[in-house]
Amino acid sequence: MKKLLYHIAIFACSLMSSLSFSQNDEIKGYRIDGNDVVFTFDKNDYEKATKDNFGDVIDFDDLDIKNVVVSGEFNNWSKNKWQMTKxxxxxxxxxxxxxxxxxxxxxxxxxVINNTYWAEPSKDIKNKVDAKDRNGSQLHVYNLRMFTAKPDENGNSCFKLNGFKNAKKVVLSGTFNRWDENVFRMNKTPDGWELTLQLKPGDYEYKFIVDGNWMEDPNNPAKKTNEYNGYNSLISIKVPFTFLLKGYENAKEILLAGDFTDWADNAIKMKKTTTGWTCTTLLSGGKHHYKFIVDGNWMLDPNNSVQEYDGKGNVNSVCMVR
Known part of the structure; x- marks a missing residue:
């Protein structure tokens, strides 16, 4: 049986206090703009730079900046590939x-400055994290951390924790921010605490941290056991996805079946159009296997060349939701 996931629909939280998103003022190095990540480097945010293998610390004022590159886990820490525009x-x-x-x-x-010098984040930047080498040893400097999730009062995921009015700080932490314990600080409301995020489609785990104490969401019945013999709360963020099958004008019935319908058990009836058949359904992020059932006959999507075996000897069409 499928695990029940708590689906948070698209809605806005109630009006935030004047502190609503002040935490973003301390997040440096990037911003989320629609479906884009905009990396932002401001020389005024940095005082020191270091050089590989030497440990030399250089004042930023002594650098003649000719180019700036974004280097990170997403490009294998390249000092050359992702050059920025002045x-x-x-x-x-x-x-x-x-x-x-x-x-x-x-x-x-x-x-990276001039393909050589690493701009060192200061301690007061909220999205800093201790830098470590490949063996996990501390390098005694910081990296910046980028989250594809972002606080947004018009976002698609509103998290609420009722009560706890005497708490000094409540933080939202989950798989969407690698369980960071500081960045997504919640806002106090007359009923408790809340924070709205814009999340990519996907299945997520999360918890609240109330004055340092971790707890699952008491208003969300969907949860799973974690490695500490406690529970993480679950949410599933879904988006509309449209399937099209051209032709087959003479078919009497066409169904859409996939891993998101338990295959034939909950197959979705498609609608006939002037050019074929269509169906729109909500899907979570990631990869999904599917097929069409045309008058009882299973078939792959003839207009989708992406196919995979399912581990049981069957070949299925594949779609990706991001």
Whole structure:
């Protein structure tokens, strides 16, 4: 039986306090603009730079900046590939589509000056994280962390925790931010605490941290056991996805079946159009296997060349939702 996932529909939270998104003022290095990640480098945000293998610390004022590169986990820490565009005397930008990143929901990165010097984040930047080498040893400097999730008062996922009015700080933490314990600080309301995020389609786990104490969402029945013998709450963010099958004008009935319908058990009846058949359904993020059932006969999508075996010897059509 499928595990029940708690589906958060698209809606806006009630009006936030004046502190609503002040936390974003401390997040440096990037912003989410629609379906794009915009990396932003401002020379005024940095005081020091370092060089590989030497440990030399250089004052930023001593650098003659000729180019700035975004380097991170998403491009194997390349010092050359993702060169930024200069937009003013001190600022550089680089725009990348969210589809340029895999399904990971957070990434570590830094800025590289002149393909040589690493711009070192200061301690007061909210989205900093301790930098480590490949063996997990501390490097005693910081990386920046980018989250594909972002606080947005018009976002698609509103998290609420009622009560706890005497709490000093409540943080939302989950797989969408690698369980970060600081960045997504919730806002106090007359009823408790809340925060609205814009999330990519997908299935997520999350918890609340109330004054340092972790707890699952008491108003969400969907949960799973974690490695600490406790529970994580679950949500599923879905988006409309349209399937099309051209032709087959003489067919009496065509069904859409896939891993999202338990295959034939809950297959969806498609609608006939002037050019064929269509069906729109809500899908979570990631990869989905599917087929059409034309008057009882199973068939692959003839207009989709992406196919995979399902581990049982069957070949299915594949669609991706991002």
């Amino acid at each position: 937009i003013s005397d001190n600022k550089y930008e680089l725009r990348k589509h969210l589809s340029d990143f895999t399904d990971d929901f957070s990434w570590e990165f830094k800025f």
